[in-house]
Amino acid sequence: MCLGNILFWKFINAEDGGPGYTWSSIALTEDFKQRKMPLPLLVADGRNPGETLVGCNSTVYEISPWEFGTFDPSIFGFVPLKFLGSRFDNGKVSAHVCVEGFNNAGFIMGTSSTLFNQFILRLNTADLPEKLKSILGGLLQGLGKQSDDIAVYSPNPFYNYEHATIAYTNTPNLNVVDGGEDKQNLPLHPLIQPIRHVDVIFAVDSSASTKNNWPSGSPLVAAYERSLNSSGIGNGTVFSSIPDTNTFINLGLNTRPTFFGCNSSNLTGPAPLVVYIPNHPYTMLSNKSTFQMEYSIAERDDVIENGYNVMTMGNGTRKGYSDWSTCAGCAVLSRSFDRTGTNVPEFCRECFAKYCWDGTRNSTEPGSYEPALIVANNSAAKNSASYLLAFLASVLVLGPVLG
Numbered sequence: 333m334c335l336g337n338i339l340f341w342k343f344i345n346a347e348d349g350g351p352g353y354t355w356s357s358i359a360l361t362e363d364f365k366q367r368k369m370p371l372p373l374l375v376a377d378g379r380n381p382g383e384t385l386v387g388c389n390s391t392v393y394e395i396s397p398w399e400f401g402t403f404d405p406s407i408f409g410f411v412p413l414k415f416l417g418s419r420f421d422n423g424k425v426s427a428h429v430c431v432e433g434f435n436n437a438g439f440i441m442g443t444s445s446t447l448f449n450q451f452i453l454r455l456n457t458a459d460l461p462e463k464l465k466s467i468l469g470g471l472l473q474g475l476g477k478q479s480d481d482i483a484v485y486s487p488n489p490f491y492n493y494e495h496a497t498i499a500y501t502n503t504p505n506l507n508v509v510d511g512g513e514d515k516q517n518l519p520l521h522p523l524i525q526p527i528r529h530v531d532v533i534f535a536v537d538s539s540a541s542t543k544n545n546w547p548s549g550s551p552l553v554a555a556y557e558r559s560l561n562s563s564g565i566g567n568g569t570v571f572s573s574i575p576d577t578n579t580f581i582n583l584g585l586n587t588r589p590t591f592f593g594c595n596s597s598n599l600t601g602p603a604p605l606v607v608y609i610p611n612h613p614y615t616m617l618s619n620k621s622t623f624q625m626e627y628s629i630a631e632r633d634d635v636i637e638n639g640y641n642v643m644t645m646g647n648g649t650r651k652g653y654s655d656w657s658t659c660a661g662c663a664v665l666s667r668s669f670d671r672t673g674t675n676v677p678e679f680c681r682e683c684f685a686k687y688c689w690d691g692t693r694n695s696t697e698p699g700s701y702e703p704a705l706i707v708a709n710n711s712a713a714k715n716s717a718s719y720l721l722a723f724l725a726s727v728l729v730l731g732p733v734l735g
Contacts, residue, residue: 344437354433355440356414359397372397374444375511375519378406379482388558389565390514391500394522395440400489403525405567407496411489422492443483443508483508515554523604524555524569530604531667536643537586538611538618541577542701545619547610549580552592570601575693581701582694586610589645589656591663594688596670605666614641614650614707646707659683 344350363369378391391406401410411420417434419426485506490496500506511519517539523530541548556574559566572593580586585608592606593599611618616634620627627635645653662680669676676684 341438343441350438351436352433353437354414355395355435355437356397356412357437364397373519373522374440375516375521376443376483376508377511377514379507379509379513388514388516388554389561389563391565392511392514392516392521393508395443396522400435400485403521403567403569404565405497406565407490407493407500408567409490409493409495416485416489417487418489419487420489420491420493422494423490439483444511512551514558516551516558518551518555520551520555520571520606524559524571526569526602529602532605532607532664534607534609536609536611536639538639540619540621542581544700544702545621546612546701546703547580547586548577548701549574549586549608549610550577552606552608553577568601570599570603572599572603572606573691575689576695578695578698579693581698582696583692585689586701587612587703588653589660589687591666591684591688594666594684596667605663607660607663609642611639612642613703613705614638614646615705617705618642641707650706655679655683655686659687663687 344353346353358364358372361369374395376393376395378393391402391404393400393402394410395413398413399410400413400416401407409423411423413435414432415425415430417431418429419431485508486504488500488503488506490500490506491504492501494501511517511521518535518537520533520535522528523533535552537547537549537551539547539550541550552574553576556571559569559571574592575583575585587610590608592608593603594605596603596605613619616638618635618638620635641647645656648654648656650656658679662677662683665680666684668674669680
């Protein structure tokens, strides 16, 4: 919560921390109503006080400008976000008294940024003097015992809810933490729900998963494993087959874009195509730790520029990836091709042959992964408008084919 409130003060920049800014108020803005801005969906995990580890069978909550709740079978329900703080009983407001204003934007952002127990887990492996470890450990453990590392949603909006499990219907409060603590630190869960009919997900992985803080595909692995969990927590949600993290590194899947789930006929149900785009060093070594709390202005700008290059393959200059803008457009339209029975254009067939994971695995223990810079200077970031126009053109040219 502390980290989330710090982020809120920085991002919102409102007087006194913006106590009157609510997450539900986003839905009231004209630009949002006219679909001129993105739809923010925050993801958080359920965690009980006293727990440090959050498992893959924990409840995953979704927070939109309209609702708070989950598709998971542990609750399988949502409540209007603006009435958070009201006393609900089996989905109805008790005594017909509605409370508003409790969905403070800083609190909501803080819910999805609760990292103190992750500090505790990392502390034992950190390269720090034992005395300092002891001091930091004591401070963090104290926060944990007081549940200061948990976002408490009180009263429980799913109290006595008939579709929820006993663990949730009988508790007066909900205890919620950062949505990445179950290793699903890409917020894919809201996008893979069949009811949403999402065709494609661009999954940008900036995880610090390897020893040197580079991605290893671990968020996709976690999402895939959760869909197969024997507890049924996935609630029948289908996710494309994903290889293990060793395969990601050994085959270089964590160095370039890869499409997962290209052949929809191999899936047991509807699922989006996943375009995996890992963080990679183009113009800077962008392998920053999750726990780095301070950045200089220059470092910030370099990280943003490198992110642009990650998405555009160095503005189309990375050797062997001049087709990226076209192939990204093919990925966007892939499920439409399947749904409408449209013949796939030859250039898209070539794209799928190149970028789709072919099922190959290499699970042997990889060596140290230390990638080098791809672009020696910042020239790749120039002419960005022309590259983005090329990307959009590839989609617009294909669009009329599908009607």
